Amino acid sequence: MRVQLQKHLFRTTSVVIVLAALACVVYSLSLPMGTLARPGAGMWPFLVSCAMGIAALVTLVTEKDSSAYEPLSKRTWIIVVGFALMAAFVVAFQIVGLTLSCLALTLVWLRWMAKESWKVTISLSVGLTALFVIGFGVLLGVPMPDDVVLNLILGKGF
Known part of the structure; x- marks a missing residue:
């Protein structure tokens, strides 16, 4: 059971990161965005959250097994x-x-x-x-x- 859990944990982690990124995107949208020339308080949280979510989605889609990951x-x-x-x-x-x-x-x-x-x-x-x-x-x-x-x-x- 533990080996089976360990085998799919990287997918769970990616899903959790995607959800956290979505929450951060939603929160950052409640702040003033501004422009790229004059960024508001929500600009950097929005950009970082989007990058984090995209990276987690890429990991979720491209990774096939957990052999490259360090065990818990x-x-x-x-x-x-x-x-x-x-x-x-x-x-x-x-x-x-x-x-x-x-x-x-x-x-x-x-x-x-x-x-x-x-x-x-x-x-x-x-x-x-x-x-x-x-x-x-x-x-x-x-x-x-x-x-x-x-x-x-x-x-x-x-």
């Missing part, structure tokens, strides 16, 4: 954990801003998923967080939600 193992679940962490990052980003959410994501990812030492984890997490905050927030001026840490540093409170 306990290590496979790290992908699920990675997606959950990214979802948590998106939620945290809206609530506490970029600094804390980026720091938390990189700490968890590097320490428990990548199995890095604490020294490497802390150094990279702080460095990457600073790079993203300075790069996107200061230099590029990308509009972001209120950042709890930056508000405290700038004396604006919570």
